[in-house]
Amino acid sequence: MSRPQPLVVGAGPAGVRAAETLVRAGLRPLVVDEAPACGGQIYRRPLVKDERDARALYGSEAGKAQRLHGAFAALADRIDHWPRALVWNLRDGRADIAVAGESRAVAYDGLILATGASDRVLPVPGWTLPGVFTLGGAQVALKAQGCAIGQRVVFAGSGPLLYLVAWQYLKAGVKVAAVLDAAPFAAKRHLLRGLALAPDIVLRGMRFAAELRLNGVLLRHGICDLALEGEGRVAGVRWREGRRERHLFCDGVGYGLSLRSETQLADLAGCAFAFNQRDRAFLPQRDSSSRTSVRGVYIAGDGAGIAGADAAELAGERAALALLEDRGLPHAPERAADLERKLARIGRFRDVLEAAFPFPAQWAARVKDETVVCRCEEVSARALRNAVHDFSLDEINRLKAVSRIGMGRCQGRFCGAAAAELLAVETGRGVEAVGRLRSQPPVKPVPLTLMPREAAE
């Protein structure tokens, strides 16, 4: 019997480059992706083709997007591509994949996880109001559906995406009322260090800010106590700058604090995790070649730690070369070393960005008791604090057990970070000491009527 094909999970920048590299070596990977078309979140395609060209959709990254889409299209008859498919469980070389209403159990030999990232959110009052989107969600609405999240929009939070999305809305003709950055202005001095490492990215960010300002968008730094207000839908934002309280009317809010890695599948695959200070999260351990602690399992792109789309392309290729090497196939060691050098350089730039957009570590001490932390299960900060003290808890899975935090539809993907921060503050320890939520299948909801079917080889 021939060896099963390698499995690539995700068809974003990392997954596409991984698949391409495997194909070049003569392998035929199965590429499984939740989206209808390749590109990942960053180079996502419109659901229905419209009049916008690549330049309008992807701005300065149009060339990269087109090259990635083109590269994947060229693989069409040399890979198996399952779009709109969810890998909902992994175990011992077998993946359970929900596709077209049935669950297919697929054996694989070599697994490249390119699962990407989603928005990191720390709950603020009103964050569950209709009209409030994550920054990534606001971007997807525009990119994939040609929709704006409101007619007078405020963007708040932190991270490079904050300015990018605001600028994209501005360019699309939407009234952007304000950009509210939780990071203090002084932190931006770190970007000067970044000029040497990634001048184009830093300069582009500066241009975004300048254009926003020129177009009358209010830019504020070091904002805190953000609150989103409205009856039935968001109608305004309130925040504080020093001692001064401020307010703006709006009908749409994009909010987010950088990104967080999607790591559930790495957990189910048995990968060892370690706390990563830069991402302030537990991440699958991997070496510079993208190998995890589990033989035959590789991880690339933002799912391994936030590093952006350029790094994802490099890491996807690097992961595939590692897989080839482990299979005894030609694996281009010089190219691999070059990729690792480039990735290390991007890593240094990530340090700069993290310093320029620091995590608001004071959030957990300040979040109001009545703020809902877990929107799936409707668990408030008060309920979490009470649970910690009533049950003398100091571990995140125990907090989950008694409070339901992380038990809902999102399985902790959106509330887990906030819950860990809260637990850390309530028990007087660092967030790395409270543990991490153990993943369980299914990684996302699946229909009860999902019918099993063995995939034909």
Next chain:
Amino acid sequence: MSPRLHVDVAVIGGGLVGSSAALALSQMGMRVALLDRRYCGAQASGVNYGGVRRQGRPPEQLPLSQRAHAVWPRLKALIGIDGEFLRSGHLKLAMSEADMASLEAYAAKVADCGLDLELLGHNELHRRFPWLGDAVGGSFCAGDGHANPRLVATGFAAAARRAGVHVLENAPVTGVARNGAGFALEAGEGLKLTAGTVINSAGAWADRFAASFGEPVPLRRIYPSMVVTEPLAPVLTVNIGMEGGGIYARQVERGNCIVGGERAEALADADFSRPRSDGALAIMSRAAALFPGLAKAQAIRFWSGTEAEMPDRNPVIGPSLTTPGLIHAFGFSGAGFQIAPGVGQVLAELVRDGRTTTPIEAFSIARFAAGASTDRTTLGSGAGEEQEPQRRGA
């Protein structure tokens, strides 16, 4: 915390049995240490299905079960929370005439035990429970119900802590031996205790302690497998079981339906387990067929855990035969949740009085002593084996 602790009773294992015993002993004025290798209530007590069910238990368990039955409505007073206990009633379904005959035979056998079972034929069943799919009949026990195991188990341990019990978590017992009139224990990193009495309520880990006192037992680990739906409008008004196995299901107040059946499997670290994909899918399709109201629901979460099962599926409860001062209480075979609060009281009486008012002879470890006959020996993972419903669910 003192690294050398002198207590009257050391309880090994902070599950529901150990925690409720510790609380009861503390309320009797005894000094108690409750030790758990990880976290109290995190294993079988906290990860079981959550059925609070007397129906289906063998007659020898019913006195103990009735004793526990009186505790459940008083949880709020006892541990400060109600544990989401709902006296919903427990409906056991028959899918064939033969299964209906078994339900009738059971009802006759336990007629004097106070369960007040109500046998329902096909038409009456569907008139009372119109949300049910196809079934031949059923047996309804109105006094049974369900609760949230994660809260109840942890709540007993928290209440014990508030009552003055030394609750020592992440403190695996590495040594326990007779020492003069009592026992010397070593736990965790450098923790030393002396105790007059030791209770072995270590669940799936209890066999190693029993063996260390010369009482090997044929305990094996089993792993329940549960599927949870997203919150739904009320569908299942009662706790559901099935004669002959296959499925058990309940809907919590928040709206999520919990559906169990099949078995999970251990991970590389055998203290952790995870539902099997094929098993979970089988449970899901059974649920969608039996409860048409769930057919459009999404499954959002699976869970599993580690339980201990004895070959005859009765627990081991009672004094050691080899070692004075040692009392065993383990091996609840997937049916410990409902009776555990009663077992805690019984254990406390055994410690204080040397005897208990509730008959427990059937659960003596003597039945596994060398020379005693057992109906079968089973060692292994148990994965994939169908459970018997009368032992499940609680």
